[in-house]
Amino acid sequence: MTELTYSQAIREALTEEMERDDRVLLFGEDVGAYGGVFKVSEGLYEKFGEKRVIDTPTSEIAIAGAAVGAAMLGARPVAEFQFIDFMASAMDQIANQAAKMRYLTGGQVALPIVFRTPAGAGGNFAAQHSQSLEAWFCHIPGLKVVMPATAADAKGLLKSAIRDADPVVFIEQKMLYSRRGEVPEENDFLIPLGSADIKRAGSDVTLVAIGGTVIRALEAASRLAETDRIEVEVIDPRSLVPLDLATIVDSVRRTSRLVIVQEAHKACSVGASLALDVLREGFGYLDAPVGFVCPPSVPVPYPSHLEEIYLPTVERIETSVRAAVAGELPSQDIMSVRDAS
Amino acid sequence: MFSGAAVVEYPSLRVWERDEWPEPDSETSLQMLERMVRIRSFDKLAVNISKSGEAPGSVHPYVGQEAIAVGVCAALGVNDFVTSTHRGHGHSIARGADPYRMFAEVLGRENGYARGKGGSMHIADPDNGNLGTNGIAGGGVPIAVGGALASWAMHSSARVGAAFFGDGAANEGSVHESMNLAAALGLPCVFVCENNLYSISVRITKAAAQPHIGARAAGYGMSGFVVDGQDCLAVYAAASRAATSARSGNGPSLIECKTYSYLGHSTFSRPRKPQEETKLWMARDPIDVHREKCLSDGVITAEDFDRMAAEVDAEINDALEAARRAEPTPVKAMLEDVFETKKTLR
Numbered sequence: 067m068t069e070l071t072y073s074q075a076i077r078e079a080l081t082e083e084m085e086r087d088d089r090v091l092l093f094g095e096d097v098g099a100y101g102g103v104f105k106v107s108e109g110l111y112e113k114f115g116e117k118r119v120i121d122t123p124t125s126e127i128a129i130a131g132a133a134v135g136a137a138m139l140g141a142r143p144v145a146e147f148q149f150i151d152f153m154a155s156a157m158d159q160i161a162n163q164a165a166k167m168r169y170l171t172g173g174q175v176a177l178p179i180v181f182r183t184p185a186g187a188g189g190n191f192a193a194q195h196s197q198s199l200e201a202w203f204c205h206i207p208g209l210k211v212v213m214p215a216t217a218a219d220a221k222g223l224l225k226s227a228i229r230d231a232d233p234v235v236f237i238e239q240k241m242l243y244s245r246r247g248e249v250p251e252e253n254d255f256l257i258p259l260g261s262a263d264i265k266r267a268g269s270d271v272t273l274v275a276i277g278g279t280v281i282r283a284l285e286a287a288s289r290l291a292e293t294d295r296i297e298v299e300v301i302d303p304r305s306l307v308p309l310d311l312a313t314i315v316d317s318v319r320r321t322s323r324l325v326i327v328q329e330a331h332k333a334c335s336v337g338a339s340l341a342l343d344v345l346r347e348g349f350g351y352l353d354a355p356v357g358f359v360c361p362p363s364v365p366v367p368y369p370s371h372l373e374e375i376y377l378p379t380v381e382r383i384e385t386s387v388r389a390a391v392a393g394e395l396p397s398q399d400i401m402s403v404r405d406a407s
Numbered sequence: 408m409f410s411g412a413a414v415v416e417y418p419s420l421r422v423w424e425r426d427e428w429p430e431p432d433s434e435t436s437l438q439m440l441e442r443m444v445r446i447r448s449f450d451k452l453a454v455n456i457s458k459s460g461e462a463p464g465s466v467h468p469y470v471g472q473e474a475i476a477v478g479v480c481a482a483l484g485v486n487d488f489v490t491s492t493h494r495g496h497g498h499s500i501a502r503g504a505d506p507y508r509m510f511a512e513v514l515g516r517e518n519g520y521a522r523g524k525g526g527s528m529h530i531a532d533p534d535n536g537n538l539g540t541n542g543i544a545g546g547g548v549p550i551a552v553g554g555a556l557a558s559w560a561m562h563s564s565a566r567v568g569a570a571f572f573g574d575g576a577a578n579e580g581s582v583h584e585s586m587n588l589a590a591a592l593g594l595p596c597v598f599v600c601e602n603n604l605y606s607i608s609v610r611i612t613k614a615a616a617q618p619h620i621g622a623r624a625a626g627y628g629m630s631g632f633v634v635d636g637q638d639c640l641a642v643y644a645a646a647s648r649a650a651t652s653a654r655s656g657n658g659p660s661l662i663e664c665k666t667y668s669y670l671g672h673s674t675f676s677r678p679r680k681p682q683e684e685t686k687l688w689m690a691r692d693p694i695d696v697h698r699e700k701c702l703s704d705g706v707i708t709a710e711d712f713d714r715m716a717a718e719v720d721a722e723i724n725d726a727l728e729a730a731r732r733a734e735p736t737p738v739k740a741m742l743e744d745v746f747e748t749k750k751t752l753r
Contacts, residue, residue: 089561091556091557091560093556117559117560117561118560120556120560120592122588122592123584123587123588123591125584125587125588126584127549127580127581127584127585128549128552128581128584128585128587128588130549131546131548131549131550131552131553131581131585132549132552132553132556132588133553134549134550134553135490135538135549135550135551135552135553135554135555135556135557135568136553136554136556136557136560137553137557138533138538138550138553138554139488139553139554139557139558139561139566140557140561141556141557141560141561143553143557155580158543158546158581159546159549159550159581162542162543162546163541163543163546163550167531167539168744168745168746168747169521169524169525169744169745170521170524170525170529170531170539171520171521171525171529171531171533171539172519172520172521172522172523172524172525172744173522173743173744173747174520174531174533174534175531175533176747207745208745208746210746230748231746231747231748232746232747232748
């Protein structure tokens with residue numbers, strides 16, 4: 067085991083895969099000589115040169131489309147979007163072209179693309195630089211979606227994503243880039259897509275934490291064990307498409323209670339879809355309504371004192387878990403748009 | 408409308424002398440004539456089966472525009488590639504697509520290029536360098552740029568990509584971004600704008616303050632041409648120059664081809680166009696123009712042409728008949744071809 071930051075782990079994955087296969091290209095805004103605005107690709111340009119680490123103009127549509135075309139001509143492109151919020155501009159190339167190209171060519175081609183991007187709030191980047199938009203990509207058939215929260219998961223999943231024959235949206239957590247974690251040192255450490263990780267075993271409540279909320283979920287679980295003697299099982303799905311539903315349903319079978327925490331808004335979200343899946347496959351297991359901890363349905367506010375409340379706090383997670391143990395919903399665990407104006 | 412001024416460079420506005428046009432050899436020239444006849448034959452039949460309801464949905468006929476696909480594709484090599492448009496039967500046939508598989512696709516049969524699951528706007532033949540027709544205006548242009556990026560990064564720009572798009576798509580952000588990125592990085596692609604003057608019902612003079620789309624090239628720092636899109640040799644000349652330049656590492660070019668759609672936008676939407684205008688453009692039919700040239704050059708006789716046209720017609724009709732007999736796409740196929748890696752944890 068070695069200790070790396072989340073950012074270093076991603077950089078290692080990129081380096082190893084680019085060394086292993088010279089068809090792997092990295093391109094996007096400022097990824098080259100500058101090393102990326104979050105310094106994730108630092109050193110790669112020097113190591114691999116201008117034909118493999120390519121600075122593009124400020125052109126998300128062209129970045130996404132270039133990934134499609136390059137893949138069709140035999141490259142394995144890793145296309146970076148500086149912030150997930152900017153992928154909105156590229157949605158035709160991502161959802162209508164990349165996602166559907168295999169289907170619409172009758173299986174003649176596969177597109178081994180990785181769309182990499184940072185998401186998440188907490189850095190005062192404000193509403194257009196802080197979203198958690200995984201739901202957009204999970205909704206489109208033909209895209210795989212991965213959202214790791216630890217250095218080890220980031221490394222293992224990125225390597226797998228790059229080797230995957232299909233388009234993978236690899237969503238990074240910008241607030242976790244400098245967070246350290248243990249990463250296996252083995253040669254070629256891979257985590258397959260479609261496998262969830264039980265980050266903390268427990269018998270009383272299943273807490274599914276999506277993306278960066280894993281960190282606070284674990285903190286809440288630790289505190290609840292101490293103060294309430296509630297043993298929370300924290301599950302990190304890691305891979306949203308394909309989703310390891312079986313692990314989650316099995317956990318609910320054992321605990322009888324489910325709480326979901328995410329940074330995305332509730333409406334049409336991954337968490338909402340997961341709740342439906344568990345209700346269908348594990349209805350008989352549940353002794354409480356499905357708990358849900360997420361931000362209010364407002365754009366991410368800018369100042370710290372608001373952004374901190376906007377995000378799912380450890381306290382709100384604890385409240386939801388306690389309510390689930392009591393077989394109830396908390397009196398108010400989601401601020402709805404009705405409460406905001 | 409052009410008469411005489413068939414290849415114009417932008418921004419210099421220099422008109423090419425006829426003797427400086429790169430020209431195809433006579434075998435290629437004849438192939439170009441045959442291809443145009445083939446495209447016309449296919450699309451007239453495609454329109455018929457669409458209007459009769461036999462083919463679901465609609466088709467976007469290329470009738471009248473044949474010289475562009477044929478002129479550009481004749482200037483490309485076997486390792487080059489194209490991305491096409493919603494009006495893509497012409498590009499597909501010009502790149503050697505099998506009319507049987509094309510009809511099969513339009514009729515929803517298993518043997519179609521998209522296994523019958525895409526229809527007219529989703530015909531891709533990557534083995535023949537056709538990265539696909541596309542249902543999104545301007546959707547294929549960034550994809551061609553991507554192919555050119557791979558060619559530049561991995562093949563020293565040996566493979567050239569041609570991106571087709573219309574006057575409507577010319578105003579999409581995707582086309583702007585693609586042209587700029589390709590020019591900035593010096594990528595081996597050729598942007599081919601087929602300006603048939605209408606984006607469904609909106610005329611180019613309303614959609615853009617500058618109706619000569621080729622003029623935009625200067626804004627991106629690349630070579631630009633405006634050519635007579637009814638003359639396949641004019642198209643060939645400009646495309647040939649552009650492809651050679653791209654392959655030599657000189658980056659992309661933009662070629663605007665002035666043309667006209669004789670059968671309107673699609674079998675679903677056909678806004679009226681002024682009759683006089685349509686008559687003018689039909690008087691300059693691309694097949695007639697090239698046939699006259701081939702006759703006067705002595706590379707074909709009138710009888711040979713008629714025989715060739717009859718053979719092509721018979722072949723196209725046979726292709727339709729064969730497609731009619733082909734198996735419809737089985738229901739289970741609807742669930743296939745989403746991902747290549749089928750193993751998932753469920």
